[in-house]
Amino acid sequence: MDFAARLAAVKAAHLYRTPYLMESAQGREVVMDGRRVLLFCSNSYLGLNNRPEILRAAIRAVDAYGVGAGGSRLVSGNMRPHVRLENLLARFKGSEAALLCNSGYTANVGVISALCGAESHIFSDALNHASIIDGCRLARARTVVYAHNDPADLEAKIVRERPRQGLIVTDAVFSMDGDVARLPELARISRRYGLPLMVDDAHATGVLGATGRGSLEHFGLSHQDVAIVMTTLSKAVPSEGGVICGSRDMCDLVRNTARPFIFTTALSPATAAAAHAGVAYIMAHPELVRRLRENTARLARNLTVLGLPASDATPIFPIIVGDEEKARRAGEELLRRGVFIPCIRYPTVARGAARLRLTVMAGHTDADLDYAAACIAKALRLGR
Numbered sequence: 001m002d003f004a005a006r007l008a009a010v011k012a013a014h015l016y017r018t019p020y021l022m023e024s025a026q027g028r029e030v031v032m033d034g035r036r037v038l039l040f041c042s043n044s045y046l047g048l049n050n051r052p053e054i055l056r057a058a059i060r061a062v063d064a065y066g067v068g069a070g071g072s073r074l075v076s077g078n079m080r081p082h083v084r085l086e087n088l089l090a091r092f093k094g095s096e097a098a099l100l101c102n103s104g105y106t107a108n109v110g111v112i113s114a115l116c117g118a119e120s121h122i123f124s125d126a127l128n129h130a131s132i133i134d135g136c137r138l139a140r141a142r143t144v145v146y147a148h149n150d151p152a153d154l155e156a157k158i159v160r161e162r163p164r165q166g167l168i169v170t171d172a173v174f175s176m177d178g179d180v181a182r183l184p185e186l187a188r189i190s191r192r193y194g195l196p197l198m199v200d201d202a203h204a205t206g207v208l209g210a211t212g213r214g215s216l217e218h219f220g221l222s223h224q225d226v227a228i229v230m231t232t233l234s235k236a237v238p239s240e241g242g243v244i245c246g247s248r249d250m251c252d253l254v255r256n257t258a259r260p261f262i263f264t265t266a267l268s269p270a271t272a273a274a275a276h277a278g279v280a281y282i283m284a285h286p287e288l289v290r291r292l293r294e295n296t297a298r299l300a301r302n303l304t305v306l307g308l309p310a311s312d313a314t315p316i317f318p319i320i321v322g323d324e325e326k327a328r329r330a331g332e333e334l335l336r337r338g339v340f341i342p343c344i345r346y347p348t349v350a351r352g353a354a355r356l357r358l359t360v361m362a363g364h365t366d367a368d369l370d371y372a373a374a375c376i377a378k379a380l381r382l383g384r
């Protein structure tokens with residue numbers, strides 16, 4: 001295999017990436033490659049990565065349990081911080097039980113491949129996250145992709161396929177577009193056809209709902225409507241991990257059959273303790289969620305004034321450029337002006353749909369939000 005030739009092809013397609021080096025905690029600003037810049041692309045929506053209470057919880061866990069879990073959850077790696085975190089997450093997300101996995105990615109792959117097999121149909125939104133797509137692949141199920149956020153197309157496909165068993169699965173907030181799934185309609189279809197509904201709350205937890213509990217709170221739904229909710233602990237919750245929330249039996253089944261859960265070492269106890277403290281912090285501080293919403297509304301207004309289509313539904317703003325090279329240059333121009341919003345390209349989004357994916361944080365000031373919008377105008381050469 002000619003590695004160099006394949007790499008050259010990636011470069012020729014303007015798809016080559018080298019990561020920037022972050023040299024401080026994620027806040028409204030970050031030190032990056034030795035320079036302080038405004039951070040407008042983090043998934044740390046509530047900016048909690050440096051909260052003293054949360055850091056102290058992680059340090060206490062290191063003192064008590066050391067570093068590294070030393071085994072998988074089902075052998076020697078199941079520690080009190082993991083179990084405490086699961087109990088708190090079930091309370092926070094309003095489910096009977098919760099199962100902690102090592103990342104959102106492995107949670108999605110694990111739950112889908114454990115619950116579905118070759119005899120199943122999985123109905124999956126066209127813009128679902130890669131981890132959902134990979135879960136469908138590992139399940140070896142018949143995967144039917146329905147048009148993005150289109151319940152009518154979903155229903156037509158269910159009627160056509162006549163599934164005997166399976167799953168409907170959707171992101172709650174679409175990570176690259178920032179729109180919100182039409183969950184009440186999906187829940188009605190789930191009930192009508194007896195297909196459980198699974199929702200990925202990665203970008204909804206800490207963001208949607210009056211107290212940041214996510215998409216179910218936002219829509220006034222319960223776990224009667226949505227059988228499975230997956231959420232990450234790596235975005236508004238400032239740690240790592242993924243969690244599956246739902247019935248006790250479902251969680252127990254996944255715990256005992258999901259290969260991505262069984263065959264991996266448990267999360268480090270400090271990571272679980274940090275996630276626990278992060279969730280507890282969000283539960284005690286709903287005003288942070290409100291602040292995020294106010295900031296989101298201000299940026300949406302700023303972009304609208306510039307003539308860019310912008311919704312204030314979520315703090316994710318896709319600024320579509322299209323051409324990969326143009327998007328890359330716009331990202332570089334923003335960085336020169338001290339605003340970090342890198343371009344997102346294929347394979348994360350479709351070819352020719354390259355974009356700047358801007359995310360707002362609760363800690364951004366009004367001046368930050370206004371400056372970012374002004375810089376975007378310049379980077380895109382608006383009005384010329």
Ligand code: PMP
Nearest residue numbers: 103104105129131175202232234
């Ligand atoms: N689901 C969605 C919608 C995501 O955006 C992501 C992360 N980008 C994941 C799942 C995976 O989560 P994690 O980063 O915790 O593996």
